[in-house]
Amino acid sequence: MAHFSAYLNPVLVLFSCDLCLVRANRPPSPVNVTVTQLKANSATVSWDVPEGDVVIGYAILQQRQDGQMQRFIREVNTTNRACVLWDLAEDADYIIQVQSIGLYGESQASKRVHFRTLKETDRLPSNSSNQGDITMEGLDKDRQLQTGEIIIIVAVLLMWAAVIALFCRQYDIIKDNDSNNNKEKTKPSSEHSTPERPTGGLLRSKKSPSVNIIEV
Incomplete structure (x- = not known):
């Protein structure tokens, strides 16, 4: 019996240490849980997560205040900070709590939030x-x-x-410019040409032949 207790004590110590580590690594509870977009059969839940903590999902506990219905919603591998609640009863009171899911487990549940659906x-x-x-x-x-x-x-x-x-x-x-060029090309030739001069040489006068008439 002494040997068994001596063997069991280290196991209990290790188990308690693991529990302490798991609790220490759990994410903190969500804050600022609010309910918006209230309708007769649906509502939207939103929350905030403290910075610096690794959160890979969330879990929502939804229940009617009269205890007739309870629903548990869980989603991982998401960074969403809001969820739409469907299939609600009209003009009914509900209570919700939100938990953050981390790498080493779930956080403590948030404070209870009460809301009432519309008619x-x-x-x-x-x-x-x-x-x-x-x-x-x-x-x-x-x-x-x-x-x-x-x-x-x-x-x-x-x-x-x-x-x-x-x-x-x-x-x-x-x-x-084109019209000015055409005017310069079509100036009168008298302005540029020199007067013609007669060629030199003596002019010969032609004499008409004389006719002598002799009477017999």
């Missing part, structure tokens, strides 16, 4: 208002796009007008 009749006005907001946002975006397109078109037209004006100016200059 089915309360969802229609919220949806209609959201649709109105989405429609107005779409109209604003379309107006912004139309304004931007108009500005681009006006800028392009002004650029083309400047190019055409420059081309016309260059064309007029070239045309004037």
Whole structure:
């Protein structure tokens, strides 16, 4: 018995040390757990994780306050800090808790957060208002796009007008130069040619033959 206890004590010490290391390496509990986008059958849960800790997933405990339903959601290999809860009962009270999943286990559960889903009749006005907001946002975006397109078109037209004006100016200059060159080529020849002089030599006068008439 003494030998068995002597063998068991080191094992217990090692096991307790491993437990201490695992607890020390567990991530801290999530903070700032909030519930948003409440509807009759769904809600969104979001939370924050303290910096400097390696977190590879999360776990959410969801239960109705009356104890009729309980659900456990677990997801790993993700960095998400939010989750959508589906298939909720309308006008019902729920309690949720979030845990962080690290390399060496799960953290302690966060503080309990209570929320209540909306009624089915309360969802229609919220949806209609959201649709109105989405429609107005779409109209604003379309107006912004139309304004931007108009500005681009006006800028392009002004650029083309400047190019055409420059081309016309260059064309007029070239045309004037050509007309001046043609005028210089077509000046009267009298201004450049010298008067002709008669060739030298004596002019011979021709005498008409005389006719003598003799009467017999």
